[in-house]
Amino acid sequence: MHFHKAISFKIFRYLCLLTALANAGGNVGMLLFYKPILHLVGAPLPKDLANFAFVAGFSFTVGVLAFMVFLSPYKTVPLLVVGIVGKAIYAFFSFYFYYHGQLHPFYMIFGWWDAVYTVIFFLFLMQLVSPDLTAINRGDILDGVDRPRTNKALFIYFSMTGNGSRAMKRVREGLESRGYSVAEKICEPNETLFHFPFSLLVFIRIMLRAIFRVPTTVKPLDIPDNHPYDLVVVESQTWFVGMSAPVEAVFQDPKNKGIFNGRDVAAVNVCRGLWQRPQAQLIRWLENVGGHIVGARAYENPGHEPIRCFSLFFFLGSGAPGKPAFLKSILTPQHIGPEAEAELVTFGQALADRKKTVTPGVPLSLLPQRATA
Amino acid sequence: MDIINSFLQNATWGPFKDFLQLMSLPPERMKEWLSFLIAFMILCELTRLALATVFTRSVLAHVTRCLLTFAVQAIVLAAVLVWADYRHPGRGWINLGVALLMYVIWYLAGQLVLLARPDTEGADLGFMTVGALITFPVGIIAAIV
Numbered sequence: 001m002h003f004h005k006a007i008s009f010k011i012f013r014y015l016c017l018l019t020a021l022a023n024a025g026g027n028v029g030m031l032l033f034y035k036p037i038l039h040l041v042g043a044p045l046p047k048d049l050a051n052f053a054f055v056a057g058f059s060f061t062v063g064v065l066a067f068m069v070f071l072s073p074y075k076t077v078p079l080l081v082v083g084i085v086g087k088a089i090y091a092f093f094s095f096y097f098y099y100h101g102q103l104h105p106f107y108m109i110f111g112w113w114d115a116v117y118t119v120i121f122f123l124f125l126m127q128l129v130s131p132d133l134t135a136i137n138r139g140d141i142l143d144g145v146d147r148p149r150t151n152k153a154l155f156i157y158f159s160m161t162g163n164g165s166r167a168m169k170r171v172r173e174g175l176e177s178r179g180y181s182v183a184e185k186i187c188e189p190n191e192t193l194f195h196f197p198f199s200l201l202v203f204i205r206i207m208l209r210a211i212f213r214v215p216t217t218v219k220p221l222d223i224p225d226n227h228p229y230d231l232v233v234v235e236s237q238t239w240f241v242g243m244s245a246p247v248e249a250v251f252q253d254p255k256n257k258g259i260f261n262g263r264d265v266a267a268v269n270v271c272r273g274l275w276q277r278p279q280a281q282l283i284r285w286l287e288n289v290g291g292h293i294v295g296a297r298a299y300e301n302p303g304h305e306p307i308r309c310f311s312l313f314f315f316l317g318s319g320a321p322g323k324p325a326f327l328k329s330i331l332t333p334q335h336i337g338p339e340a341e342a343e344l345v346t347f348g349q350a351l352a353d354r355k356k357t358v359t360p361g362v363p364l365s366l367l368p369q370r371a372t373a
Numbered sequence: 374m375d376i377i378n379s380f381l382q383n384a385t386w387g388p389f390k391d392f393l394q395l396m397s398l399p400p401e402r403m404k405e406w407l408s409f410l411i412a413f414m415i416l417c418e419l420t421r422l423a424l425a426t427v428f429t430r431s432v433l434a435h436v437t438r439c440l441l442t443f444a445v446q447a448i449v450l451a452a453v454l455v456w457a458d459y460r461h462p463g464r465g466w467i468n469l470g471v472a473l474l475m476y477v478i479w480y481l482a483g484q485l486v487l488l489a490r491p492d493t494e495g496a497d498l499g500f501m502t503v504g505a506l507i508t509f510p511v512g513i514i515a516a517i518v
Binding site for chain 2: 003004006118119122125129134137138272273274275276280284285308309310
């Protein structure tokens with residue numbers, strides 16, 4: 001993945017303060033001075049003063065909401081969602097009634113303001129949710145739990161087309177270069193559905209199941225809770241915007257919880273392009289079973305869109321890369337590129353060199369403020 | 374019973390009928406439908422990207438995100454093109470230009486998120502192209518027929 005430069009947390013906070021002042025202060029001002037203001041801009045006086053006051057009151061409330069978000073953004077994320085809905089609806093009706101000639105152009109200032117703030121709130125929301133993922137996607141390797149190191153790692157993954165195996169091979173190289181020994185457990189689905197190459201019918205079945213998150217089961221991993229591995233690395237691909245069913249099945253089986261509970265865990269995702277949700281799903285599962293996340297990496301296959309997307313379709317349809325032959329020169333590879341592979345070796349090394357935390361099991365929820373403030 | 378009858382008889386479909394008319398892209402109301410379609414494309418894409426890292430176990434959130442990857446936008450635009458051509462024949466090619474503009478807006482909305490979050494996918498040009506393969510053939514057929 002590429003780590004982009006983004007608008008700072010501080011700017012978004014102050015944009016919230018700005019609309020808080022505009023909404024709360026502006027509406028008090030409107031109620032006090034609506035006669036001279038509307039006279040100044042040539043707008044008619046409100047026909048229904050009660051409704052005018054109600055709208056001002058609701059708009060004032062959104063100002064209070066924005067102020068609360070300004071004061072404590074991470075604790076008020078749901079308020080931001082309410083703000084998005086409120087401002088989007090206000091903007092929608094402003095435009096609607098303006099176009100129907102029932103609203104003086106003066107009121108479009110508020111319509112435009114709320115339309116712009118709908119987008120600003122959306123963007124701020126995206127920055128605020130799951131900031132722990134931003135920290136680990138930046139490349140941070142977090143401190144591990146305070147337990148004896150055995151220099152043994154366990155890999156758990158399911159690779160249908162070989163891309164995941166390729167990625168894990170590189171992580172293994174990195175770990176082994178730092179003195180780790182690695183054991184692998186490949187998830188074996190109980191259903192024969194999950195195989196490659198596949199027919200169109202099987203593809204459609206896998207696709208629909210992936211979209212509707214229909215679970216599957218895998219054969220027992222047979223790893224005792226008191227296993228000797230001080231690090232567990234799990235890899236998952238993207239199957240229709242989500243993590244692959246066989247890997248998810250590992251977490252859905254409560255018997256496997258002990259494999260991860262209280263251990264250092266890391267996540268690797270490889271895919272065509274949509275890595276963000278599968279990564280979030282994998283990490284949340286790892287946390288859910290008591291794993292202590294120390295690092296994660298997500299990689300897209302190389303190439304430019306839209307040919308990369310169509311290369312994947314051709315690959316899945318034909319069961320082999322570089323087909324059809326007449327398109328071979330433009331089709332993109334169906335595995336991660338050399339740069340990603342090199343980074344995964346470094347990732348493995350960094351995992352092996354990870355520090356121990358002073359306080360075991362520091363919740364990840366404490367990390368965001370440190371990472372983004 | 375009278376109260377219920379009166380209640381139902383006095384209900385209005387006015388806004389919905391007006392909205393349906395608006396989606397036929399009448400030339401005299403261009404600002405209106407353009408504003409609405411732009412807002413629709415932006416909100417769909419921002420919702421899709423906002424759902425990337427949250428509600429990770431929710432089937433509803435996942436299906437919504439899958440649908441917003443291209444299907445909803447592409448099918449809605451295709452339906453609008455057919456409906457618009459049915460109501461205002463002869464504007465099919467102009468409407469295709471409008472659809473193209475919506476795809477540009479869609480892309481820009483996705484890329485906008487890169488400004489907010491450093492670890493995000495942004496617009497998915499690959500699946501947008503798949504969407505275009507739904508919208509534009511339908512629009513072209515509507516324009517020709």
